[in-house]
Amino acid sequence: MARRRQLYEGKAKILFEGPEPGTLVQYFKDDATAGNGSKKGIITGKGVLNNRISEYIMLRLQEVGIPTHFIRRINMREQLIREVEIIPLEIVIRNVAAGSIAKRLGIPEGTRLPRSIVEYYYKNDSLGDPMVAEEHITAFGWASTHDMDDMVAIALRVNDFLCGLFAGVGIVLIDFKLEFGRLWEDEEMRIILADEISPDNCRLWDAKTNEKLDKDRFRRDMGRVEEAYQEVARRLGILPEAGNGDMKGSEMMQ
Numbered sequence: 001m002a003r004r005r006q007l008y009e010g011k012a013k014i015l016f017e018g019p020e021p022g023t024l025v026q027y028f029k030d031d032a033t034a035g036n037g038s039k040k041g042i043i044t045g046k047g048v049l050n051n052r053i054s055e056y057i058m059l060r061l062q063e064v065g066i067p068t069h070f071i072r073r074i075n076m077r078e079q080l081i082r083e084v085e086i087i088p089l090e091i092v093i094r095n096v097a098a099g100s101i102a103k104r105l106g107i108p109e110g111t112r113l114p115r116s117i118v119e120y121y122y123k124n125d126s127l128g129d130p131m132v133a134e135e136h137i138t139a140f141g142w143a144s145t146h147d148m149d150d151m152v153a154i155a156l157r158v159n160d161f162l163c164g165l166f167a168g169v170g171i172v173l174i175d176f177k178l179e180f181g182r183l184w185e186d187e188e189m190r191i192i193l194a195d196e197i198s199p200d201n202c203r204l205w206d207a208k209t210n211e212k213l214d215k216d217r218f219r220r221d222m223g224r225v226e227e228a229y230q231e232v233a234r235r236l237g238i239l240p241e242a243g244n245g246d247m248k249g250s251e252m253m254q
């Protein structure tokens, strides 16, 4: 990796100064955490797969006019992104009950929700990313009502688009988490999609068998985690079809 200034290290990614002002380099690690960092591990090849999966999804979203921070992939583990002012919120969209909503409201996992549900969490590790209402968000100034309208509108478009994209490859999009940033151009500010979209922050179930193809395999010690991420990449057409001997998918991708 070329020498450049590291700006931030998160649980799964590192941000470096970019080659031009207003750009950053996003580096994808193999590190995995769950339970707000209480469980730690390495998923070999995860960074390479997430870099490719997120690139693919961000490009498809851009094609339908959804603004994102993605500029281009640089290499196996790095992508060039626009520098934004990150809004300290996690926007979660749910189509089917799983994870925290299943636990919190006592809904059996796998129950289709009456409609897509949008939830907000305050991004704060020391507080364990607590769920918040729009009232908290606007009262504490994390985002304005106008920012919220923009984020929810984009999140619902992303959901519609990704539900279709994944349905086309035999996967149900159960839920996912998005992060947004503010991009300043001259005096104008717009809200764009940031972070990544990958099996790290989406729940993806096989449409026929309900097999989990996402980070829940790590969170719940189910095994075959890298294989699940590879399967998502393969179905999206990013990895060659199976049957390439003993060469691992993540090693084949340049």
Ligand code: 5GP
Residues within 6 Å of the ligand: 090, 092, 098, 099, 100, 101, 129, 175, 176, 177, 200, 201, 202, 203, 215
């Ligand atoms: P839940 O609230 O059920 O734990 O998560 C809902 C969805 O958002 C899941 O797809 C999960 O992967 C994603 N998600 C929620 N919080 C986080 C987080 O802090 N990190 C990541 N990677 N994903 C998250």
